[in-house]
Amino acid sequence: MTFPAHRPRRLRATPAMRRLVAETRLHPAELILPMFVREGIDDPVPVSSMPGVVQHSLDSFRRALHEAAEAGIGGVMLFGVPEEKDAVGSGATDEFGILNVATRLAAAEVGDALVVQTDLCLDEFTDHGHCGVLDPEGRIDNDATLVRYREMGLAQAAAGSAMLGLSGMMDGQVAAVRDALDGAGFSDTAILGYAAKYASAFYGPFREAVGSSLQGDRKTYQQDPANRREGLHEAALDLDEGADAVMVKPAMSFLDVLADVAAMSDVPVWAYQVSGEYAMVEAAAANGWIDRERAIIESIIGIRRAGADAVLTYWAVEAAAMLKEGEA
Numbered sequence: 001m002t003f004p005a006h007r008p009r010r011l012r013a014t015p016a017m018r019r020l021v022a023e024t025r026l027h028p029a030e031l032i033l034p035m036f037v038r039e040g041i042d043d044p045v046p047v048s049s050m051p052g053v054v055q056h057s058l059d060s061f062r063r064a065l066h067e068a069a070e071a072g073i074g075g076v077m078l079f080g081v082p083e084e085k086d087a088v089g090s091g092a093t094d095e096f097g098i099l100n101v102a103t104r105l106a107a108a109e110v111g112d113a114l115v116v117q118t119d120l121c122l123d124e125f126t127d128h129g130h131c132g133v134l135d136p137e138g139r140i141d142n143d144a145t146l147v148r149y150r151e152m153g154l155a156q157a158a159a160g161s162a163m164l165g166l167s168g169m170m171d172g173q174v175a176a177v178r179d180a181l182d183g184a185g186f187s188d189t190a191i192l193g194y195a196a197k198y199a200s201a202f203y204g205p206f207r208e209a210v211g212s213s214l215q216g217d218r219k220t221y222q223q224d225p226a227n228r229r230e231g232l233h234e235a236a237l238d239l240d241e242g243a244d245a246v247m248v249k250p251a252m253s254f255l256d257v258l259a260d261v262a263a264m265s266d267v268p269v270w271a272y273q274v275s276g277e278y279a280m281v282e283a284a285a286a287n288g289w290i291d292r293e294r295a296i297i298e299s300i301i302g303i304r305r306a307g308a309d310a311v312l313t314y315w316a317v318e319a320a321a322m323l324k325e326g327e328a
């Protein structure tokens with residue numbers, strides 16, 4: 001009973017039929033926009049390796065927040081670009097540091113319409129560019145970093161972040177920040193664990209976006225791209241430690257890990273379509289080598305199909321508009 005009884009093309013014959021049988025749908029509410037806010041600028045500064053993405057001034061940030069809310073996306077993920085950096089990332093815990101200022105502004109302006117999330121990691125704030133603090137020998141000090149993450153979590157929760165995105169890949173970070181939050185009356189603040197985060201070449205343009213001064217690499221804390229099972233182990237630990245949602249990052253080169261995590265997780269699973277994934281499509285499209293809009297939607301739907309409940313993408317607002325047009 002194969003051909004001619006089975007003709008899969010019947011279900012592809014018309015737009016109406018294809019629409020009816022589509023297995024995966026994209027909705028604006030499943031898209032989260034990462035945003036960069038830079039201290040001490042009056043006008044937004046374009047990120048050259050990410051055409052269309054800027055480091056926001058507080059003014060342009062406010063406007064972009066309202067655009068995002070009107071587009072009906074699910075949330076924003078905020079990154080701060082401070083003027084001054086130091087060894088312990090003091091700007092991260094300063095209530096007047098740029099990320100905390102931006103968070104208060106976002107919570108006040110669009111906190112009812114969007115889930116305001118914040119990146120909880122030290123790399124944007126340290127002069128050495130690492131996600132943690134260093135010991136006297138220059139190695140990452142995991143447990144001393146957890147102390148800073150606890151302080152950073154409290155500063156972000158106090159500023160009104162609804163969900164803390166723990167992206168530093170320190171062991172025990174979810175448990176540590178959960179404990180700090182609960183001890184200070186922030187038991188309603190949610191935690192997104194960047195459970196499976198790989199040491200990826202695709203973060204390249206992000207380093208420009210946050211003015212990172214990283215020397216060396218992050219291979220002692222971010223995962224080896226060769227490892228699939230380890231992604232499951234990391235996700236299981238984050239779930240155990242109380243993560244409210246877990247992330248796989250980057251997205252497109254780790255779809256197998258994403259599918260594995262989606263199969264075992266009992267909380268939402270998100271994926272981060274990172275800066276290099278964005279830059280690749282924009283560069284190819286600028287050369288006329290691919291159809292930009294189709295590539296954007298195909299890449300995001302592929303990440304959803306692999307198991308992501310929501311996707312962080314720099315195209316969130318534009319993709320939401322495309323989806324609305326598609327419906328109209």
Ligand code: PBG
Nearest residue numbers: 121123167202203206274275276
């Ligand atoms: C760490 C962080 C990074 C990204 C998000 N959070 C950089 C890194 O781990 O090196 C990268 C995001 C992107 O490339 O779009 N704070």
